[in-house]
Amino acid sequence: MPRSLWLISYDISSPKRLRKMHRRCAAAGWQLQKSVFVFELTPTERHTLCHELEQLIDARYDRLLCLPFDTPPGSFHRGPSGHLLLALADPRLDGFVF
Numbered sequence: 001m002p003r004s005l006w007l008i009s010y011d012i013s014s015p016k017r018l019r020k021m022h023r024r025c026a027a028a029g030w031q032l033q034k035s036v037f038v039f040e041l042t043p044t045e046r047h048t049l050c051h052e053l054e055q056l057i058d059a060r061y062d063r064l065l066c067l068p069f070d071t072p073p074g075s076f077h078r079g080p081s082g083h084l085l086l087a088l089a090d091p092r093l094d095g096f097v098f
Contacts, residue, residue, distance in 0.1 A: 001042040005069040008053065009036045013061040021056050038069055 008025060012018040029037035041049060050066045057064050
């Protein structure tokens, strides 16, 4: 089954829920920022993970974002080698590594 990249981000109001969310995301994803992760997932894995993450939030106060993360033509690796290290070939982003 093909794997694709997914961007998952969250904003959690409770420290306890925040720790649970961070532990779950850090176990399977690549952290871009404190609450922003990239995952390489099959459709089944994505469905399972997003469902698990939905169970960790309180929808009244928290936010969860699960988006496909496409690597458009012109994308390349820059900086130290690592799994899923991406940078875009856009001159406005010179010096930034994603």
